[in-house]
Amino acid sequence: MIRARGLTKTFHRKKEAIHAVDNVDIDVVEGELVAFLGPNGAGKSTTMRMLTSLLAPTSGTATVAGFDVVRDPDKVRAHIGYIGQGNGGGYSYKVRDELYNQGRFYGLPARRYRSRAAELIEALELGGLEKRGIQSLSGGQKRRLDVALGLMHEPPLLFLDEPTTGLDPHSRANLWEHIQELRRRTGMTIVLTTHYLDEADKMAERVVVIDHGRIVADASPGDLEREYADDVITARVASPAGLDATESAGLVRRALPPGIGAVDTEASGDVVTVVIATTHGAERLPAALEALRLADLTVLSASLTQASLDDVFLNLTGRRLREEIAS
Numbered sequence: 001m002i003r004a005r006g007l008t009k010t011f012h013r014k015k016e017a018i019h020a021v022d023n024v025d026i027d028v029v030e031g032e033l034v035a036f037l038g039p040n041g042a043g044k045s046t047t048m049r050m051l052t053s054l055l056a057p058t059s060g061t062a063t064v065a066g067f068d069v070v071r072d073p074d075k076v077r078a079h080i081g082y083i084g085q086g087n088g089g090g091y092s093y094k095v096r097d098e099l100y101n102q103g104r105f106y107g108l109p110a111r112r113y114r115s116r117a118a119e120l121i122e123a124l125e126l127g128g129l130e131k132r133g134i135q136s137l138s139g140g141q142k143r144r145l146d147v148a149l150g151l152m153h154e155p156p157l158l159f160l161d162e163p164t165t166g167l168d169p170h171s172r173a174n175l176w177e178h179i180q181e182l183r184r185r186t187g188m189t190i191v192l193t194t195h196y197l198d199e200a201d202k203m204a205e206r207v208v209v210i211d212h213g214r215i216v217a218d219a220s221p222g223d224l225e226r227e228y229a230d231d232v233i234t235a236r237v238a239s240p241a242g243l244d245a246t247e248s249a250g251l252v253r254r255a256l257p258p259g260i261g262a263v264d265t266e267a268s269g270d271v272v273t274v275v276i277a278t279t280h281g282a283e284r285l286p287a288a289l290e291a292l293r294l295a296d297l298t299v300l301s302a303s304l305t306q307a308s309l310d311d312v313f314l315n316l317t318g319r320r321l322r323e324e325i326a327s
């Protein structure tokens with residue numbers, strides 16, 4: 001569905017060159033759901049805009065749905081749906097009219113665009129809103145209409161640029177249910193950008209981590225977490241022998257069975273942390289707690305922090321994605 005090689009975009013603002021996308025290679029096969037994850041300004045939208053033929057690459061090549069984005073932009077556009085960051089609907093139009101307009105725009109005959117609009121109104125739960133002006137819809141309803149507009153011509157490949165940004169958690173979950181359902185029914189390929197870590201983690205089969213215009217990792221969320229992040233067991237303990245932190249950590253380290261995969265054990269005050277180089281921390285938790293007991297420490301409370309894509313991003317870039325987004 002997508003094959004990009006050396007895709008590069010450099011913007012020039014005043015005398016400054018902005019390397020928005022820098023030598024990116026991407027392959028997406030039919031039926032995949034791929035998320036581009038990265039902080040603001042990482043180059044996600046620019047990559048997507050080149051793949052959708054909206055922006056000419058400075059260098060490099062890309063074929064999308066079998067067509068070259070530079071030589072055959074019309075064919076690319078006929079085979080993709082693109083839902084950009086802003087709401088696409090004309091604000092003064094009514095919901096159904098806007099869907100019809102989109103159908104006309106793609107050259108569908110009247111009978112086809114009417115039935116397609118009816119299908120999408122049902123699939124995206126827009127029933128009852130057909131005659132409403134777009135400006136009166138809620139954020140979640142507008143976003144569902146955007147998805148419907150992007151799907152009017154039944155494209156096999158859908159691009160979604162931050163589909164859920166600005167939506168409340170309920171509307172986000174609702175939109176995702178609809179996208180997943182459409183995907184189950186049609187086998188559509190989906191490429192999306194997001195900076196919601198939980199969304200990429202739960203929804204995407206593949207996460208392409210982008211930073212400073214470059215791909216820094218490309219794998220399933222589980223594989224990324226296994227390779228680039230650790231689970232951490234944290235326990236608050238009481239030590240009857242009144243041992244100091246260094247001694248406690250040493251005793252725990254010696255008591256941990258080798259198979260537990262602990263890469264670091266530290267104690268500070270009454271807290272012991274055991275870093276496990278795996279995403280199987282939950283299964284290793286009982287053995288870790290047993291090691292604390294053997295070290296003559298009484299466990300008062302214990303918790304497990306599982307590896308996340310935020311840890312993956314930290315280990316790959318030295319920065320936390322959450323903080324990048326907040327700033």
Ligand SMILES: Nc1ncnc2c1ncn2[C@@H]1O[C@H](COP(=O)(O)OP(=O)(O)OP(=O)(O)O)[C@@H](O)[C@H]1O
Binds near residue numbers: 039044045
């Ligand atoms: N038309 C433009 N002219 C100049 N610079 C641009 C233009 N479009 C994007 N940029 C710059 O290119 C870089 C990448 O921007 P891009 O929008 O692709 O990032 P992003 O990862 O999609 O960010 P966000 O999550 O905020 O949408 C940024 O530094 C941005 O300021």
